[in-house]
Amino acid sequence: xxxxxxxxxxxxxxxxxxxxxxxxxxxxxxxxxxxxxxxxxxxxxxxxxxxxxxxxxxxxxxxxxxxxxxxxxxxxxxxxxxxxxxxxxxxxxxxxxxxxxxxxxxxxxxxxxxxxxxxxxxxxxxxxxxxxxxxxxxxxxxxxxxxxxxxxxxxxxxxxxxxxxxxxxxxxxxxxxxxxxxxxx
Numbered sequence: 001x002x003x004x005x006x007x008x009x010x011x012x013x014x015x016x017x018x019x020x021x022x023x024x025x026x027x028x029x030x031x032x033x034x035x036x037x038x039x040x041x042x043x044x045x046x047x048x049x050x051x052x053x054x055x056x057x058x059x060x061x062x063x064x065x066x067x068x069x070x071x072x073x074x075x076x077x078x079x080x081x082x083x084x085x086x087x088x089x090x091x092x093x094x095x096x097x098x099x100x101x102x103x104x105x106x107x108x109x110x111x112x113x114x115x116x117x118x119x120x121x122x123x124x125x126x127x128x129x130x131x132x133x134x135x136x137x138x139x140x141x142x143x144x145x146x147x148x149x150x151x152x153x154x155x156x157x158x159x160x161x162x163x164x165x166x167x168x169x170x171x172x173x174x175x176x177x178x179x180x181x182x183x184x185x
Contacts, residue, residue, distance in 0.1 A: 066137040066163075067127055069102040071120070073110065076143045079172035083143065086175050099135070102127070110145070117156050124160065140164040143172045 006018055033047040068087075072080040084101060104123050109115040124138060140157055144150055144166045157164040167175070 064099070065135060066139050067099055067102065067135045068139045068141065069104055069123075069127070070141045070143070071104045071106060072143040073106040073145070074108060075110075075145065076169050076172065077105075079143055079169055079175075083141065083167065083172050083175055087141070101141075104140075113152055113156065116153075117160075120157070120160065120162075124162070138162045142166050143169055145169050 006020060010016075011018060034044060039045065070080055070084060070087075080103065084103070087101060104120065106116060106119055109119070120140075127135070127138065138161075140162050142153055142157070142164055144153060147168060150166050154164060154166060
């Protein structure tokens with residue numbers, strides 16, 4: 001059967017050559033990434049998610065050049081206040097000095113992603129004009145009503161070149177400092 005496959009005329013027509021002896025692929029496992037740390041030369045720390053969340057933040061220069069803003073609609077106003085309060089507490093606890101978190105209140109446009117995109121675009125233009133040259137990046141924290149809205153909102157913000165973190169409304173309602181620190185890190 002393989003020989004019939006090799007003798008097909010289409011291979012010649014399309015100028016495709018097939019070797020009858022397969023190539024053997026070799027793979028190499030890379031070592032786990034190692035953290036650069038201040039714990040001394042005798043300790044090796046390898047990266048995993050748990051360790052990254054436990055590590056203190058030594059520098060947040062990039063965050064000083066990033067404008068954070070919270071996006072929510074009129075149905076999640078209480079959750080937005082809860083998120084803002086906990087993010088500000090978290091910034092103080094971790095020692096992050098960042099710009100104040102702005103708030104984008106979406107008009108009544110549930111499910112209308114075109115209107116949401118236009119509103120965010122206008123808001124970003126205003127932020128760029130008011131911030132001047134000191135702000136280089138934008139980071140959106142979005143309270144999502146339904147989980148299935150996540151992919152569309154995430155891809156929309158990615159197209160706008162905005163970093164984003166989505167929070168489901170239920171999580172935003174009961175957010176604590178642990179969740180807030182995960183968002184900030």
